Amino acid sequence: MKEKFDQLMENIKKDIIFLAHEVEDAIFKSLKALEKQDRKLADEVLKLNEKIDIQEVKIEDQILSLLVLQQPVAVDLRFIVGALKMNNDLERIGDHAVNIARVAKRLIGEKYIKPLKDIPAMGKITRSMLHDAVHSFINRDAELAREVCARDDEVDELYDRVRKDVMEILAKKKDKYEQGFDLISVAHDLERVADLTTNLGEEVVFIQEAKIIRHGLG
Numbered sequence: 001m002k003e004k005f006d007q008l009m010e011n012i013k014k015d016i017i018f019l020a021h022e023v024e025d026a027i028f029k030s031l032k033a034l035e036k037q038d039r040k041l042a043d044e045v046l047k048l049n050e051k052i053d054i055q056e057v058k059i060e061d062q063i064l065s066l067l068v069l070q071q072p073v074a075v076d077l078r079f080i081v082g083a084l085k086m087n088n089d090l091e092r093i094g095d096h097a098v099n100i101a102r103v104a105k106r107l108i109g110e111k112y113i114k115p116l117k118d119i120p121a122m123g124k125i126t127r128s129m130l131h132d133a134v135h136s137f138i139n140r141d142a143e144l145a146r147e148v149c150a151r152d153d154e155v156d157e158l159y160d161r162v163r164k165d166v167m168e169i170l171a172k173k174k175d176k177y178e179q180g181f182d183l184i185s186v187a188h189d190l191e192r193v194a195d196l197t198t199n200l201g202e203e204v205v206f207i208q209e210a211k212i213i214r215h216g217l218g
Contacts, residue, residue: 026097033104045101056091145204155194
């Protein structure tokens with residue numbers, strides 16, 4: 001019975017790691033689609049999101065079945081509760097990748113009102129956060145998870161900069177409102193990705209240390 005339980009737990013862990021890698025790929029491709037104005041890459045993100053949604057439902061079913069049939073306790077219960085939240089957050093990150101890909105498709109053929117410098121910088125930080133959050137989960141590394149959470153402030157600062165710069169440009173180029181707000185929406189999506197990735201780090205700390213650190217606690 002214990003061997004079966006351990007195998008089910010391992011399957012959930014592997015599936016979450018696979019889902020995280022798919023989500024990271026979706027973010028990367030959506031940003032490349034925006035930078036390169038590449039319709040094919042944007043469409044790949046939309047197709048990838050279908051796989052992400054299916055995987056998220058599969059993992060949730062596994063977790064709920066394990067809760068009902070095995071009734072785990074202590075660290076195993078924390079792992080399952082944390083994994084359920086992480087699964088949901090990863091799917092939501094995939095949705096933000098879709099938002100970015102759709103903006104990329106809308107803006108194909110347009111000259112950008114400002115160089116795409118800060119948005120790719122936001123993307124680089126959020127992707128590194130996501131990468132490290134996954135590694136903290138794989139290696140049960142609460143210290144790395146806390147480092148991931150600390151990086152969220154860098155993304156917030158870049159988001160504020162993008163919003164300020166675009167609004168200054170739109171004050172002079174009112175005919176570019178639609179593109180300007182599209183670029184702000186991309187920056188906002190990345191800011192939300194960073195927030196959701198911070199959630200992943202917080203769940204790793206919860207799993208390992210039984211501490212709730214969101215809202216400055218712990």
